[in-house]
Each structure stands twice: as C-alpha cells, then as structure tokens.
Amino acid sequence: MGSRDDIADVVIVGAGASGGAFAWSLAEAGFGVVCLEQGGWVEPRDYASGRADWEIAKLSYMHPDPNVRGLPQDYPVNDDDSPITPLMYNAVGGSTIHWSAHFPRFRPSDFRVKSLDGVADDFPMTYSDLEPYFDANDRINGIAGMTGDPGYPDKSDRQTPPVPLGKLGETIARGFDKLGWHWWPSDSAILTEPYDGRAACNNCGPCELGCYRKAKASSDVTYWPKALAKGAVLKTWSRAKEVTVGAYGLADGVVYYDADGRLQRQRARAVVVACNGVGTPRLLLNSASGRFPSGLANSSGLVGKNLMFHPYSIVMGVFDERMDGYMGPGGCAIMSQEFYETDLSRGFVRGYTFQIARSSGPLNTALGGLGGYGPVPWGAEHHRVMKERFARTIAVAVIGEDLPERHNAVTIDDEMTDDHGIPAPKISYTMSENSARMLAHGSEKATLALEAAGAKEALVNPLLRPAGWHLMGTARMGADPETSVVDESGRAHDVENLYVIDGSILVTGGAVNPTSTIQALALYAADRFKTRARR
Numbered sequence: 001m002g003s004r005d006d007i008a009d010v011v012i013v014g015a016g017a018s019g020g021a022f023a024w025s026l027a028e029a030g031f032g033v034v035c036l037e038q039g040g041w042v043e044p045r046d047y048a049s050g051r052a053d054w055e056i057a058k059l060s061y062m063h064p065d066p067n068v069r070g071l072p073q074d075y076p077v078n079d080d081d082s083p084i085t086p087l088m089y090n091a092v093g094g095s096t097i098h099w100s101a102h103f104p105r106f107r108p109s110d111f112r113v114k115s116l117d118g119v120a121d122d123f124p125m126t127y128s129d130l131e132p133y134f135d136a137n138d139r140i141n142g143i144a145g146m147t148g149d150p151g152y153p154d155k156s157d158r159q160t161p162p163v164p165l166g167k168l169g170e171t172i173a174r175g176f177d178k179l180g181w182h183w184w185p186s187d188s189a190i191l192t193e194p195y196d197g198r199a200a201c202n203n204c205g206p207c208e209l210g211c212y213r214k215a216k217a218s219s220d221v222t223y224w225p226k227a228l229a230k231g232a233v234l235k236t237w238s239r240a241k242e243v244t245v246g247a248y249g250l251a252d253g254v255v256y257y258d259a260d261g262r263l264q265r266q267r268a269r270a271v272v273v274a275c276n277g278v279g280t281p282r283l284l285l286n287s288a289s290g291r292f293p294s295g296l297a298n299s300s301g302l303v304g305k306n307l308m309f310h311p312y313s314i315v316m317g318v319f320d321e322r323m324d325g326y327m328g329p330g331g332c333a334i335m336s337q338e339f340y341e342t343d344l345s346r347g348f349v350r351g352y353t354f355q356i357a358r359s360s361g362p363l364n365t366a367l368g369g370l371g372g373y374g375p376v377p378w379g380a381e382h383h384r385v386m387k388e389r390f391a392r393t394i395a396v397a398v399i400g401e402d403l404p405e406r407h408n409a410v411t412i413d414d415e416m417t418d419d420h421g422i423p424a425p426k427i428s429y430t431m432s433e434n435s436a437r438m439l440a441h442g443s444e445k446a447t448l449a450l451e452a453a454g455a456k457e458a459l460v461n462p463l464l465r466p467a468g469w470h471l472m473g474t475a476r477m478g479a480d481p482e483t484s485v486v487d488e489s490g491r492a493h494d495v496e497n498l499y500v501i502d503g504s505i506l507v508t509g510g511a512v513n514p515t516s517t518i519q520a521l522a523l524y525a526a527d528r529f530k531t532r533a534r535r
Contacts, residue, residue, distance in 0.1 A: 006267070007267045007268060007269060008032045008033065008034040008233075008266065008267070008268040008269070009026075009031040009032040009033065009268065009269050009270065009533075010026055010031055010032070010033050010034070010268055010269070010270045010271075010272055010529075011033075011034045011035070011036065011253065011254050011266045011267075011268035011270075011271055011272070012033065012034070012035040012036070012272040012273075012274055013035075013036050013240045013243075013254060013271070013272070013273050013274060013275055013283065014035075014036075014037065014094065014273070014274035014275040014276070014279065014502065015035050015037035015039075015091075015092045015093065015094060015219070015220075015224065015234060015236075015274075016093065016094020016095055016096060016219060016274060016276065016502070017094060017095070017096050017219050017502075017515050017518055017519050017522075018274045018501045018502045018503075018518050018519060018521070018522035019035060019037075019094070019219075019272075019274035019501070019502075019522075020093070020219030020220075020222070020223030020224050020227065021137065021140075021219070021223050021519045021522040021523055021526070022272060022274065022501050022522045022523075022525065022526045023035050023223065023224070023227040023232045023234075024140070024223045024224075024226050024227040024230070024232070025522075025523055025526035025527070025530075026232075026526055026529065026530065027227045027228075027230035027231055027232040028226075028227075028230050029530050031530070031533070032231070033227070033231070033232040033233065034232075034233045034234075034235065034266055034268065035232065035233070035234045035235065036235050036238040036239075036240055036254060036256050036266060037090075037091070037092055037234060037235065037236050037237075037238060038073050038075075038090050038237070038238060038239040038240070039073035039089075039090035039091035039092065039094075039236065039237070040073065040091060040092065040236045040237055041091070041092045041220065041236060042091050042092070042093070042097065042210065042220070044210065044211065044212045044213070044214050044221065045212055046212075047097075047209055047210030047211065047212045048061075048062045048206070048209040048210065049204065049205075049206045049207065049209040049210055049211060049212055050212035054206045054209055054361070055206075055361050055362070055363035055364055056363070057209060058206070058208070058209060058364075062098070062209050062210075064087035064088075064089065064098055064208070064466065064469070065085050065086075065087055065466050066087075066088060066089075066090070067079070067085070071090070072419065073090040073091065073237070073239075074090055074418075075090075075282075075418035075419075075422070075424055075425075076416050076417075076418065076424045077278065077424060077425055077426075077427060078413045078416050078424060078425070078426040078427065079427045081426070081427065081428045081429070082427040082428065082429035082468075083429070083430075083431060083463065083465065084309045084311065084429060084431070084463075084465065084466065084467055084468040085465065085466035085467070085468050086277075086278045086309075086427060086468040086471055087466055087467075087468050087469045088276055088278065088279070088471065091220070092219075092220045092224060092234065092236060093218040093219045093220030093221070093224070094219065094276070095276070095469070096217070096218035096219050096220075096515065097210045097218045097220065098208055098209070098210070099207075099208065099218075099331075099469070099513075099515065100207055100208050100329065100330055100331025100332060100513075101188055101189040101190045101207055101216045101217060101329065101331065101332060102186055102187075102188060102331040102332050102335075102355060102513045103141075103143060103145075103186070103187045103188055103189040103217075103513070103515065103516050104186065104187055104335065104353070104512040104513060104516065105127075105134055105152065105187070105512070105516045105517060105520075106127065106510040106512060106514070106516075106517045107127070107151060107152060107337075107340065107510065107512075108126070108127035108128075108152075108153065109340075109341060110123075110127075110508060110510040110511075111123040111125065111126050111127055112126070113350065113403075113508050116342070117342045117349050117350065119349050119350070119403055120403050120404050120507065120508045121404075121476075121478065121483070121507050121508070122507070123477070123488075123507045123508075124477055124478055124479055124487070124488035124507075125488055125524070127153070128153075129524070130517070130520045130521065130524055131153070133520040133521070133523040133524045133527075134155075134516065134517075134520045135155075135156045136520075136523055137516065137519045137520050137523060138156065138158070138159065138516075139159065140217075140222055140223060140226070141189045141217035141222050141519075142159040142160060142189070142191050142195040142196055142198065142217055142222075143158050143159050143160070143187050143188065143189055143217075144158060144159070144160045144161060144162050144163050144187070144188045144189075144190055144191060144192045144201075144332075145158040145162050145185060145186065145187035145188060146158060146161070146162050146185055149184040150182070151182060151184065151337045151340065158187070159191070159195055160191050160192045160193040160195055160200070161192050161193065162185035162186070162188070162192070163185070163186065163188045163190060163192060163201070163328065163329055163332045163333065164192075164203070164328065165185065165333055165334060166323075166324065166325070166327060166328050166333065166358075167321075167322075167323055167324055167325075168323040168324065168325040168328075168333060168356070168358055168359070168394050169185075169333035169334050169356060171319070171323060171394065171453050171454065172317075172333075172334065172356050172394050172396070172449065172450070172453050173334055174452075174453055174454075175449045175450060175451070175452035175453025175454070176336055176338075176449055176452075176453075178452040178453075179448065179449060179452050181336055181338040181449070182336050182337055182338045183334050183335065183336040183338075183354075184334060184335060184336075184337075185333075185334055186332045186333060186334055186335050186355075186356075187516070188329060188332035189216065189217035189515075189516075190207065190211075190215055190216050190217070190329050190332060191215045191217075198213075198214040198215060198221065199213040199214060199215055200213075200215055201213070201215040201216075201329065202215075203327050203328040203329070205326050205327060205328060205329070205330060205358070205361070206330065206361070207329045207330055207331070207332075208330060208331070216329075235258075235266075236259070237258065237259035238256045238257070238258055238259070238264075239256055239257045239418070239420055239422070240254050240255070240256045240275075240283055241254075241255045241256055241257060241263070241286070241420070241422055242254070242255050242283070242286055242287040243271050243273070243283065243284070243287045243296055243498065244265070244287075245287075245289060245291060245292065245296070245495065249291060249495065250495065250496065250497050251268075251270070251271040251296075251495050251497050251498040252267060252268070253265050253266050253267040253268050253271070254266050254268070254271060257420045261420065269497065270497040270498070270499065270529070270533075271497065271498050271499070272490075272498075272499040272500075272501055273475075273498070273499065273500045273501070273502070273504075274500075274501050274502045274522070275502060276471045276502050276503060276504070277307065277308075277410070277470075277471030277472050277473060277474045277502065277503045277504045278410050278425050278427070278471050278474070279425075280474065280475055280500055280502055280504040281295075281303050281304035281410040281425070281474040281475060281504065282410065282412065282423075282424070282425040284296045284297055284298065284303050284304075284475065284500075285298070285303060285304060285410075285411070285412050286412060286422060286423055292494070296492075296494075296495065296498070297475070297485055297486070297492035297493070297494045297495050297498055297500075298485070298494070299481065299493070299494050300481060300482055300483065300484065300485060300493070302406075302475070302476060302483070302484065302485050303474065303475055303485055304409050304410040304411055304474050305406045305407075305408075305409050305474065306404035306405065306406055306408065306409075306473040306474060306476055307408040307409055307410055307427070307429060307471070307472070307473055307474050308402040308403070308404055308408070308470075308472040308473040308506070308508070308509040309402055309429065309467070309468045309470060309471070309472075309509075310399050310400065310401075310402055310467070310469070310470045310509060310511070310513075311400050311402055311431055311435050311439055311463060311467065312397050312398060312399055312400075312439075312463070312464040312467045313397075313398045313400075313439040313440075313442060313443045313446075313460065313461060313462050313463060313464065314357075314395055314396070314397050314398070314460075314461040314464050315395070315396045315398070315443050315446035315447050315450060315458055315459070315460050315461075316369065316393050316394070316395050316396075316458070316459040316460075316461070317393060317394045317395075317396070317450030317451075317453065317455030317457070317458050317459075318388065318389065318392060318393055318455060318456055318457040318458075318459070319392050319393070319394070319454060319455055319456065320392070320454075320456055321392065321454075322391045322392055323359060323391060323392055323393065323394055324391050325358035325359030325391065325393065325394060326358060326359050326360065326361055326391060327358075328358055329358070330357060330358050331355065331357055331358075333356040333357075333358060334356050335353055335354060335355050335356065335512075336353070336354040336356075336449075337351075337353050337354075337511075338354070338445075339351045339352055339354075339441070339442065339445060340352065340353060340511055346437075346441050347437045347441065348434045348435075348437040348438045348441065349403075349434060350401040350403065350434075350438070350511065351400075351401060351438070351511055352398050352399055352400040352401065352438055352439075352441075352442045352511045353398075353399045353511045353512050354396050354397070354398060354399075354442070354445075354446060354449070355396075355397040355399055355513075356394065356395070356396060356397070357395040357396075357397050358395070359390075359391060359392075359393045359394065359395065360393075362386075362390055365386070365389050365390045365393075366386060369389065369393065369395075376389065394450060394453070394455070396446040396449060396450060397464070398438075398439055398442030398443060398446055399511055399512065399513070400435050400438040400439050400442065400511060401435075401438070401508070401509055401510060401511040402431075402432075402435055402472075402509050403432065403434060403435075403508065403509075404473050404476070404507070404508060404509075405430075405432060407428070407430065408428065408429045408430065409427075409428050409429075409474075410425050410426070410427060410474050411425070411426050411428065412424075412425065412426065413425065413426040431463075439462065439463070440462070443460050443462065446458075447460065469513075470503065470509065470513065470514050471503055471504075472503040472504070472506040472509045472514060473503075473504065473506050473507070473508075473509065474504045475500045475504035475505055476504075476505060476506070476507050477490065477505040477506075477507060478507065481493035481494070484507075485500065485504075485505075486499070486500050486505055488528075489524075489525045489528035489529065489532075490505055490521070490522075490525040491525075491528075491529075499525065499529065501521065501522045501525050501526075502518060502522075503518050505521065506518070506521075
C-alpha cells in the first residue's frame with residue numbers, strides 16, 4: 001500500500017450528483033474536502049452528442065448499461081435475477097452526464113405515504129423542510145421552467161424559460177386538454193438562455209450522451225468547478241475498495257486503488273459515501289470487518305435491501321403528420337400527473353407520472369425505438385415503414401412509483417469481481433403486483449391521451465428495458481436504527497462519522513425522476529454536517 005495522505009476533514013466517495021453538491025457546500029464553508037472518483041474527467045467537447053456517430057456511441061461506449069459499455073472505470077453487475085438493468089455512468093459528474101435532465105421535485109405527498117396511504121414509511125422530513133434546498137439547488141443548476149404548476153406548492157422563479165414544447169409537445173398537450181387532464185411544461189435542468197457562464201441549449205437532441213455546450217446541468221459543469229475553486233480536492237481514477245474503521249468504531253478513511261493500480265489510503269475525520277443505490281451498498285458490504293461482520297453500518301440488516309427502480313412502460317403514438325420530435329431535449333417537453341395520488345378504485349396504491357419523450361433519431365427508429373415495435377424491415381418495405389415512423393411518433397412514458405420491498409436487494413456476488421478484484425454487486429429484483437397494475441393502467445390511459453391527440457396507432461411496450469436509471473432505497477433513512485441505516489442527515493446509526501447522501505437513503509421513490517430531490521437532500525445533509533462539526 002502506498003504512503004498515507006494527510007488527514008482530510010471529509011473524504012467523499014463518488015463525484016456525481018450528490019457528491020458534487022455536498023463537496024461544494026462543505027468546501028464553501030472552509031472544510032478540507034477530498035473526493036475519490038473511480039472515473040475521470042470527460043471534456044464536454046468530447047461528448048458523443050457533438051459527433052455525427054452519436055447513435056452508434058449510444059449503443060457502445062456511451063451505452064447506459066455498464067455491462068454493455070465495459071469501460072475501464074466501470075464494474076460489472078450481476079443482473080441475472082432482475083428484469084430491470086441498473087444503469088449508471090462513472091466519471092466526474094457521474095450519471096448526470098448520461099441523464100435527460102428532466103428535473104421534477106418529489107411532491108409533498110411523497111414524504112408521507114405511510115400517513116396518507118398506509119404503505120411503506122414516511123420520510124423523517126417534509127417537503128417544506130427541503131424547500132430551501134430545492135431552491136438553492138435550482139440556482140446552482142439553472143432550471144428551465146415556469147411557476148404555477150397546481151401539482152406543487154409555489155416554487156421560486158425558474159432561472160430560464162421552459163424548454164420549447166415544439167409540435168410534439170403542443171400535440172400531446174391538446175390530447176390532455178381534450179380529456180381534461182393535468183399537464184405542465186417540465187422543469188428541466190437545461191438552460192434555454194445563457195446562465196452562470198454556460199451556453200443555452202441549441203435543441204440538438206441527444207442530451208443523454210452529455211451536453212457539449214454545457215447547457216445541461218451535469219455536476220461536472222455546475223457543482224465541481226465551484227467546489228474546486230473553494231479548495232476541494234478531487235482524485236480521479238481512484239476506485240474505493242473499503243471504508244476503514246479505527247479502534248473506537250469510527251470511520252477513519254478509505255482504501256482505494258489509484259490510477260496505477262496501487263493501493264492507497266485517504267485518511268479523514270469523516271467519510272461520506274455517494275456511490276448511488278447500487279455502488280453504495282456494494283462498498284458498505286465490502287467493508288465488513290470483525291467489528292462489522294455483516295457489512296459496515298448494517299446492524300439493521302437493511303444495507304442493500306429495499307432496492308427501488310422506477311418501472312417504465314412506454315406507449316408510442318404514430319401520427320400522419322411529422323412531429324419532428326428528434327429536435328430538442330429528449331426527455332424534456334411536458335409531464336402530466338393526473339394519476340399521481342392514490343385512488344384505490346384503480347386497483348393499486350400510489351400512482352404515476354406521464355413523461356413525454358421526444359422521438360428517436362434515425363438509427364434508433366430503424367431498430368424499433370422506445371415503442372418496442374421491432375426493427376424496420378429490409379427490402380421493398382424499408383423506405384415506406386421508415387417514413388411512417390421517423391419523426392412521426394410521440395412517446396408517453398409511464399413512470400410508476402416502486403414501493404420498497406425487502407426482498408428487492410443488492411448483495412455481493414460470490415464470483416464476479418471488477419478489474420481490481422473487488423467483489424461485484426448482484427441485483428435481485430421482482431416487480432410487484434401493485435407496480436404491474438399501475439403500469440397497465442398507465443398504458444391504457446396513455447393510449448387514450450395519444451388517441452385524443454390524433455394518433456392513428458398506439459403501440460404499447462409494457463416494460464421498457466433497460467430502464468434502471470433510478471437506483472434508490474438501499475441505505476434508507478429514518479429515526480429508528482432497527483428499521484433504517486442512516487438518520488435524516490444521512491449519518492449512519494452505527495458509525496457516527498459515516499454518512500450516506502445519494503439515492504440509497506430515499507425511503508420511497510415517488511413517481512418522478514429523483515435527481516432534484518437527491519441533490520436537495522445532499523445540501524440538507526451538508527448543512528446538518530456543518531452545524532454538528534462546529535458544535
């Protein structure tokens with residue numbers, strides 16, 4: 001093992017959405033912060049979104065599934081026992097490089113599902129507790145949108161106007177209007193006007209491959225430049241092996257492999273884990289010791305348990321007219337939360353959001369697109385079918401709330417390892433009957449909306465694969481050490497200077513993309529960390 005570094009106030013593992021936010025908050029307050037990131041920096045000018053072969057990149061080195069991508073910074077995941085594949089990206093900025101930047105907040109009811117509906121558990125804080133942190137996070141990221149959505153309490157002013165709806169958005173909005181259903185322009189972490197030294201979106205389309213203009217708010221272009229300017233230290237190509245614990249049961253550092261494959265140790269007065277809902281339980285379980293034989297911070301037995309994805313179904317509407325949906329941010333047009341809250345007459349508890357996705361590029365269209373309707377045929381019918389499909393579709397994604405179930409879990413695989421010999425995670429997941437009924441209901445209602453908007457055909461993909469973008473719940477927060485892993489500030493019940501701040505700590509998953517809420521929670525936890533440290 002290499003020589004030991006000086007002791008940092010805090011070592012953070014993971015430089016993604018939550019790690020960047022937490023690092024900035026502490027560095028700005030004068031704390032000595034070191035972050036270990038197993039990937040490297042990706043220059044925005046090198047993102048695949050600026051290349052002519054971007055659709056090839058999406059199927060290869062920029063595929064969202066690390067098992068397909070297979071880059072040196074990735075680790076394998078055994079997902080044989082799951083219909084949904086965990087999707088993630090390892091680099092400074094993490095999966096925010098790969099996301100669509102659809103940026104809704106959890107709704108107030110999402111924090112109180114036990115009180116309201118008698119299922120799962122309540123969060124140990126409320127929407128109003130997080131509201132200042134939602135607002136602060138919006139200011140850092142720069143959010144396109146408009147206030148007034150009746151589904152939420154009043155929000156602070158958005159930093160830029162909403163992403164243009166385009167013909168696609170206007171068309172599906174008319175369908176919702178005919179049915180009398182809620183819809184609203186999405187909050188999007190994509191600038192429509194210059195902001196904070198970053199350029200505005202040019203509507204090129206493939207946002208999920210990284211934004212070469214820096215219009216999309218990945219944390220490598222938002223939080224990390226600000227954190228580094230305040231003195232934070234970021235060590236790239238540094239893969240964490242385990243969190244170490246000293247004689248008094250306190251975390252005292254992280255052992256990691258450096259870029260040359262040598263074992264190093266970063267000592268710190270506090271350790272913060274921000275490796276996502278799969279990587280975090282992997283690290284904690286791999287940090288087992290004589291004092292913590294079942295894994296670090298795992299006296300409850302809940303590290304890795306209660307894994308939540310967001311199961312998606314997709315309904316693809318085919319129109320006679322061109323929708324030109326390939327123009328503009330792929331995941332950001334409008335959303336509808338008409339069926340968000342519980343109505344037991346529907347046959348399930350909790351609800352879902354309609355997220356309107358724009359249509360695919362030509363290659364993805366030829367391969368079948370989001371609708372799962374099969375590839376465009378070769379031969380005489382090729383041009384006719386391609387013309388019918390390309391730029392003439394609207395995808396309505398049904399994003400359903402996935403309630404926590406203990407048997408859905410991340411464990412350590414018995415045989416699979418990464419390139420450094422660190423045991424890999426194994427995913428065991430079964431979609432619940434409640435989720436299946438929810439998606440079936442959503443597909444039926446999405447079909448109605450598309451037909452009301454003028455679609456000549458609606459094609460249903462009952463479960464989008466791969467679809468595991470949102471990795472949640474595997475180190476849940478709560479007040480009771482027997483039923484949770486960390487408290488409301490992300491501090492582990494078992495180790496008082498160990499923190500978890502990523503999507504692992506979510507108690508329930510809501511029915512919206514979680515990044516806004518994850519980052520707000522990271523800022524909330526950072527403030528409580530600072531208060532405790534000063535005291």
